[in-house]
Amino acid sequence: MEKLFNQISFETSKMVTKQYSTSFAIGVRCLDESIRDAIYSIYGFVRFADEIVDTFHEHDKEFLLDNYEKCYYEALRHGISLNPILNSFQQTVKAYSIEDDLIQSFLKSMRSDLKKKKFDEQEINEYIYGSAEVVGLMCLKVFVKGNKEYYDELKPYAMRLGAAFQKINFLRDLQHDTEELCRTYFPILKNQPLNKKTKDIILQDIYKDYEQAMIGIKRLPNESKLGVYTAYLYYLKLTEMIEKTNPDELMKKRISVPNHQKLFLLCRAYITTKLN
DSSP, X not given: OHHHHHHHHHHXXXXXXXXXXXXXXXXXXXXXXXXXXXXXXXXXHHHXXXXXXHXXXXXXXHHHHHHHHHHHHHHHHHTOXXXXXXXXXXXXXXXXXXXXXXXXXXXXXXXXXXXOOBOOHHHXXXXXXXXXXXXXXXXXXHHTTTOHHHHHHHHHHHHHHHHHHXXXXXXXXXXXXXXXXXXXXXXXXXXXXXXXXXXXXXXXXXXXXXXXXHHHHHTSOHHHHHHHHHHHHHHHXXXXXXXXXXXXXXXXXXXXXXXXXXXXXXXXXXXXXXTO
């Protein structure tokens, strides 16, 4: 019966992924079946923590996050949790030797969202590392199946890809972060508004991240290359759309890639990876 419960736990993480992010779910579907559940479990874990700090405004967020962390470590220690998200994640952590400092860095960034509203250069670099780069590193642990030498080789590129994704999410969610959460993630916007000049500076930095990330994508195992490259193309398209959008418009609407373009990008990724 425990096997059935574990199956339900991973199915729950999969459901969370599909409901919260259709784009990420598409990318996971492009991974080899043998590693999909592990990636779903990572997404489920980080998604719920992010929900605590971004959404549950009527509740004691600090208590919820502290309790979430406590329950995770209890699950890790006992090898089981009645929270299906934590139950699936603790199994992935053990199976792929995901270091605890990655998880602690992630939780540190989540906690900074409870109190920090504006970031300087050093603070935002630390925040992006904890909120996005370490998530990419957790996934990389799965992709290389715990091979430390392979992991160390691809680590800097995975970090750059995670950073690029996070910065684009910041731009896309600028209205929500600024008006509803009162957060400013770009140090350049602390004392000046988003305009063509500041947006171009931000985008130049993101394109440099993409350039470096692509080096690592080419070196990924075949089991994960299509899924990661699909996500890369999707975010690259999103970046191009944001680049063409007037800064004032970014403060009024959230930019998204239409479904028909996602399908085109998926086909492009499939053909490109098959042709190597």
